Amino acid sequence: MPHPYVLLSAAVSLDGYLDDTGPERLLLSSPADFDRVDEVRAASDAILVGAGTLRADNPRLLVNSPDRRAARVAEGRPAYPLKVTVSGSGDLDPAANFWHTGGAKVVYTTDKGADRARGLGLAADVVPLGPDLDWRALLTHLRAGYGVERLMVEGGGRVHTQLLQQGLADELQLVVAPLFVGQPHAPRLFGPGGYQAGRLRLLETRRIEDVVLTRYEPTAPGTGPLPAAADHHWLRLACELAALCPPSGTAFSVGAVVVAADGTELARGHSREGGDPVVHAEEAALGKLDPADPRLAGATVYSSLEPCAHRASRPRPCARLILDAGVRRVVTAWREPDTFVTDADGTGLLTARGVEVLVLPEHARHAQEPNAHLRP
Numbered sequence: 247m248p249h250p251y252v253l254l255s256a257a258v259s260l261d262g263y264l265d266d267t268g269p270e271r272l273l274l275s276s277p278a279d280f281d282r283v284d285e286v287r288a289a290s291d292a293i294l295v296g297a298g299t300l301r302a303d304n305p306r307l308l309v310n311s312p313d314r315r316a317a318r319v320a321e322g323r324p325a326y327p328l329k330v331t332v333s334g335s336g337d338l339d340p341a342a343n344f345w346h347t348g349g350a351k352v353v354y355t356t357d358k359g360a361d362r363a364r365g366l367g368l369a370a371d372v373v374p375l376g377p378d379l380d381w382r383a384l385l386t387h388l389r390a391g392y393g394v395e396r397l398m399v400e401g402g403g404r405v406h407t408q409l410l411q412q413g414l415a416d417e418l419q420l421v422v423a424p425l426f427v428g429q430p431h432a433p434r435l436f437g438p439g440g441y442q443a444g445r446l447r448l449l450e451t452r453r454i455e456d457v458v459l460t461r462y463e464p465t466a467p468g469t470g471p472l473p474a475a476a477d478h479h480w481l482r483l484a485c486e487l488a489a490l491c492p493p494s495g496t497a498f499s500v501g502a503v504v505v506a507a508d509g510t511e512l513a514r515g516h517s518r519e520g521g522d523p524v525v526h527a528e529e530a531a532l533g534k535l536d537p538a539d540p541r542l543a544g545a546t547v548y549s550s551l552e553p554c555a556h557r558a559s560r561p562r563p564c565a566r567l568i569l570d571a572g573v574r575r576v577v578t579a580w581r582e583p584d585t586f587v588t589d590a591d592g593t594g595l596l597t598a599r600g601v602e603v604l605v606l607p608e609h610a611r612h613a614q615e616p617n618a619h620l621r622p
């Protein structure tokens with residue numbers, strides 16, 4: 247994966263605040279929940295907070311449990327996750343706890359901010375990302391430069407807001423504490439701006455003493471040529487559906503999901519579904535929808551293998567079915583090899599007619615697993 251898995255973690259009051267306006271950090275979680283957070287930290291390769299949180303809370307961001315640190319070391323990992331902060335200004339307090347506790351540290355900043363941060367003598371890597379701080383560049387660098395596969399983001403509100411609005415968060419872990427703040431100038435978890443239109447997927451609810459943990463997954467597909475975190479989730483589902491196909495020696499096993507712009511799943515399908523020996527995944531999924539469904543124009547089709555461009559068993563190949571349905575975006579894991587058809591180019595057929603096609607090769611192995619017997 248080019249990016250780490252990004253997990254946003256926060257605790258809020260019943261009226262949606264992250265903190266109050268007092269000088270001390272407001273403790274929202276319960277003791278057992280702080281221990282849960284410690285466990286999530288221990289399972290992460292890196293922990294990120296914004297410079298605003300460093301200034302307000304002066305956190306250490308450690309794995310506090312000696313047993314969890316020992317388990318990390320036994321697995322060949324550093325005792326503490328990499329500590330990461332973001333600062334546009336580079337205006338950081340070198341005496342803050344962040345720099346003097348735990349393991350390795352990195353500051354992502356702007357070119358200007360780097361000049362300032364480098365002058366502070368911080369025991370940390372200072373990585374400039376250009377004139378502005380680009381979150382995709384940051385995540386790509388964390389993955390490629392530090393091998394971070396799992397990133398825990400512990401706030402604050404401005405950082406969480408950007409990652410969610412930019413479709414870069416894989417999961418939100420939210421703890422609601424039974425107290426009110428009631429101060430209009432206190433920091434809120436999420437600021438104004440453009441969020442996904444529809445509903446997130448609820449993954450879990452858990453009572454922990456007097457707080458409640460809820461875990462959510464964003465569902466809205468990306469909108470352009472760059473994948474959103476939800477695109478990976480849906481493509482993973484398409485690959486899982488491929489494993490449901492009755493095996494065949496003469497056709498691929500493929501899964502497909504059609505998802506509306508607001509993240510609503512419209513239909514799913516897989517090859518040879520429902521006893522039809524020749525039906526394709528995209529055909530099976532689109533066949534469950536009313537062709538006049540207005541949501542199709544904004545929908546994304548996820549298919550574990552690129553939609554077919556040539557077909558003997560039915561008059562219209564899947565790329566044509568997608569065009570006829572009015573779908574404008576396709577995400578796939580695997581370009582069709584020459585196993586059954588030479589130079590099959592469903593992607594070319596779709597892009598020539600203005601459909602955005604994203605190929606995410608990091609999912610190719612998953613898509614190929616149910617087809618191993620075909621030696622594609």
Ligand SMILES: NC(=O)c1ccc[n+]([C@@H]2O[C@H](COP(=O)([O-])OP(=O)(O)OC[C@H]3O[C@@H](n4cnc5c(N)ncnc54)[C@H](OP(=O)(O)O)[C@@H]3O)[C@@H](O)[C@H]2O)c1
Nearest residue numbers: 256257265296297298299333334335379401402403404405
């Ligand atoms: N309850 C909880 O779970 C929880 C968790 C964490 C924090 N908090 C609370 O949240 C509050 C802090 O939140 P916050 O929103 O003020 O701060 P924040 O999100 O922690 O940090 C914001 C800062 O990060 C840098 N930054 C973020 N995005 C940037 C971008 N795109 N380009 C350049 N720089 C960027 C900037 O640093 P520079 O100013 O250096 O440019 C910005 O001022 C505190 O009150 C804290 O107690 C609560």
